[in-house]
Amino acid sequence: MLTSLSAGLQTVSRYLYTVLELLAKLIFVIMVVSVSIAVVGRFVFSKSPSWTEEVGILSLVWLCFLTAAMGIRDGSHMRMTIIEYIFSPKVCNVMHRIAYVVLLVLYMLFIKIGLDAILMMSKSILPSTKLPLSVMYGSVFVSGILGLVMALAKLFDKESFKL
Incomplete structure (x- = not known):
């Protein structure tokens, strides 16, 4: 049963990672285009569209939270590798598991x-794009779900803890 759960989590996390990778690329392009329009507008035409700042900020926030969840799966999140030189592999494995439980x-x-933030901010509107402010805070909620899945997949993956 545990093996099939682990295999299922690995499949789901692999699929989510691929989707997130594509989504992160798209959001990055949107952010770059938005900021470029703002810069060109400001320095060439002395006026930039008001929506560019909001779209740039929204893109940055979503990109940060989504890629944080991605970093769990590929092991690129911040961690202290010095423990691997100080402690035995058994102790390191326990410490890594504790780290994923903390995650x-x-x-x-x-x-x-x-x-909570989505519900609280659902009535507030961003001035330029007219989007609800909860769109920005939705990134925290979505990242929470994605990070939870990625951390569970890592925690149940036996290969993750071999040194």
């Missing part, structure tokens, strides 16, 4: 806080 708790908090 699980953190991403559960992201889900709770993100949902």
Whole structure:
């Protein structure tokens, strides 16, 4: 049963990672285009569209939160590798597992806080794009769900803890 759960989590995390990678590229392009329009508008035409700043900020926030969840799966999140030189592989494996449990708790908090922020900000509107402010805080909620899945997949993956 645990093996099939682990295999399922690995499949889901692989699929999510691929989708997130494409989405992150798209959001990055949107951010670059938005900021470029703002810069060209400001320095060439002395006026830039008001929506460019909001779209740039929204893109940056979403990109940061989505790629944070991606970093869990590929192991590129910040960690201290010095422990691998100090402690035995058994102790390191335990410490790595504890780190993923801490990430699980953190991403559960992201889900709770993100949902609270979405509900609280749903009536507020961004002035230029007329989007609800909850769109920005939705990134915390979505990142919480994605990070939770990625951390669970890492925690149940036996290959993740071999040194």
